[in-house]
Amino acid sequence: MKNSMNTKALVEGAIFASVTAALGIMVYYMPLLSLIGMFWATPIIIIGFRNGFKVSFISAAVAGAIVSIFTEPFSGLYLFMVFGISGIVMGWLMNKKVSPSVNITVSGLVLALCSVFGILFGFFIAGQSAAQVIEQLMKIMNESIDTTVSLYKSMGISEDQLNSIVTMMKEGITAMQYIIPTLFLMNGMLFSFINFKAVKMILGRMKYQIEDVKPFSQWRLPDNFSLGMLVIVLLTMMASYLHIPNIQTVQINIIYIVRWVFTIVGLSAASFFLEKYKVARPFKVFILIFLFLTLSNYLTIIGLIDAIFNFRKLDKRHIGGI
Numbered sequence: 001m002k003n004s005m006n007t008k009a010l011v012e013g014a015i016f017a018s019v020t021a022a023l024g025i026m027v028y029y030m031p032l033l034s035l036i037g038m039f040w041a042t043p044i045i046i047i048g049f050r051n052g053f054k055v056s057f058i059s060a061a062v063a064g065a066i067v068s069i070f071t072e073p074f075s076g077l078y079l080f081m082v083f084g085i086s087g088i089v090m091g092w093l094m095n096k097k098v099s100p101s102v103n104i105t106v107s108g109l110v111l112a113l114c115s116v117f118g119i120l121f122g123f124f125i126a127g128q129s130a131a132q133v134i135e136q137l138m139k140i141m142n143e144s145i146d147t148t149v150s151l152y153k154s155m156g157i158s159e160d161q162l163n164s165i166v167t168m169m170k171e172g173i174t175a176m177q178y179i180i181p182t183l184f185l186m187n188g189m190l191f192s193f194i195n196f197k198a199v200k201m202i203l204g205r206m207k208y209q210i211e212d213v214k215p216f217s218q219w220r221l222p223d224n225f226s227l228g229m230l231v232i233v234l235l236t237m238m239a240s241y242l243h244i245p246n247i248q249t250v251q252i253n254i255i256y257i258v259r260w261v262f263t264i265v266g267l268s269a270a271s272f273f274l275e276k277y278k279v280a281r282p283f284k285v286f287i288l289i290f291l292f293l294t295l296s297n298y299l300t301i302i303g304l305i306d307a308i309f310n311f312r313k314l315d316k317r318h319i320g321g322i
Contacts, residue, residue, distance in 0.1 A: 009051040013059040016043040020059065021066035024079050028071040038191045040079055041087025045199045048091015049208075056091045060084035074125060082118040086111035086188075090195065100213045104192045112188030116181075134177065141173050178249050182256045217275050219268040220314050221261070221307045229258065259300055262307065266299030267292055269306045 020043040027037040044063070048056030060080055068076030090107040098106075123133055145166060152162055176183075193213075200210045232254060239247040270291055274284045291299060306312060 009055045010058075013047050013051060013055040014062070016047045017059040017062040017066070019043045020063035021070075024063065024067040024076065025070050028067070028075055037079075038083070038194060039198060041083040041090070041195055042198050042202070044084060044087030045091040045094065045195060046202060048088055049094040049199070049203065052095055053088065053092045056088045060088055074122065078118050078122065081121070082111065082114045085114050086192065087195070090192065090199075094199070094210070097211075100196060100211055104189065104196050104213070107196075108185070108189035108192035110188070111192055112184045115184055115188065134180075138173060138177065142170075145169050145173075175252075178252045179256050181249075182253045182260075185257065186260065216268055217272040218312075218314055219265065220310070220312070221265060225307070262300045262303035263292075263296050264303065265306055266301070266303030269302050269312060270299065272312050 020040060023036070023040055023043075027034055027040070044056050044060045047059050061084070064076040064080030064084055066076070067079055068074075086107050089110045090103060093103040093106060123129060148169070149162055149166060152165065157165075196213075200212060203210050236247065236251050236254065239250070267288060271284065271288055274287060279287070
């Protein structure tokens with residue numbers, strides 16, 4: 001009976017590997033569909049949930065190999081390193097009934113780390129260093145600023161306004177060099193959240209009952225978040241005192257990450273009160289998008305206040321979606 005189940009799992013894994021490989025090949029030959037590349041891990045997660053770690057690992061490896069054969073070697077290897085490994089982890093955690101918030105967080109961290117290693121590996125194969133590529137990107141961005149300035153001049157925008165715009169754009173480009181780790185982390189968390197939701201929807205159609213994250217309006221920080229932040233601050237202060245290289249970059253990323261976390265909590269609090277006063281869903285979505293795009297600094301403050309005083313009176317036994 002056990003051998004029969006193993007054979008069934010392997011057959012199912014082969015089918016899902018074929019689907020995964022087809023998705024990767026389609027993304028490679030149709031760049032306009034590159035956004036759906038984030039769902040390359042979805043079949044791997046499903047097979048991991050249904051059949052465990054080993055079968056999902058084999059499926060991901062086979063899918064990566066097929067993509068490499070029909071495209072180029074690095075493409076399949078990159079998909080396996082980045083989306084395959086993170087998909088294996090998420091599927092295994094779902095199989096072990098780990099809470100959704102922990103699953104998404106761990107899988108997001110794995111995806112962020114694998115993305116960094118995948119890109120660095122690509123640079124290594126191309127014979128370039130990460131510093132050289134970043135320098136080239138900064139050069140391209142600065143050239144795009146010059147193009148933008150020329151366009152604005154042709155539109156009759158005054159010199160003072162142009163100088164202000166150029167200064168803001170250059171400051172943004174400079175800041176981007178320092179917050180690349182934060183961008184990778186946010187990207188990993190977002191893609192993991194989207195994949196989790198996609199897998200839950202598919203498994204729901206297959207009659208599986210999967211625990212979901214709490215509604216967005218109930219997202220809050222865990223009680224030990226303050227302690228964790230205190231430890232991080234003390235460690236960075238110690239590192240500064242010891243003059244550890246690049247510690248300033250670490251500090252900047254910590255600030256950005258904490259800011260975004262409190263912004264999300266603030267947006268969740270806004271959603272909570274919009275629901276409380278029964279604002280219609282289309283208007284609620286519009287208001288939340290408007291707040292996020294125009295008043296994110298205020299959302300950060302609201303998130304900080306809510307984390308301290310819990311003015312939504314949420315149950316502290318769960319950590320919502322964060």
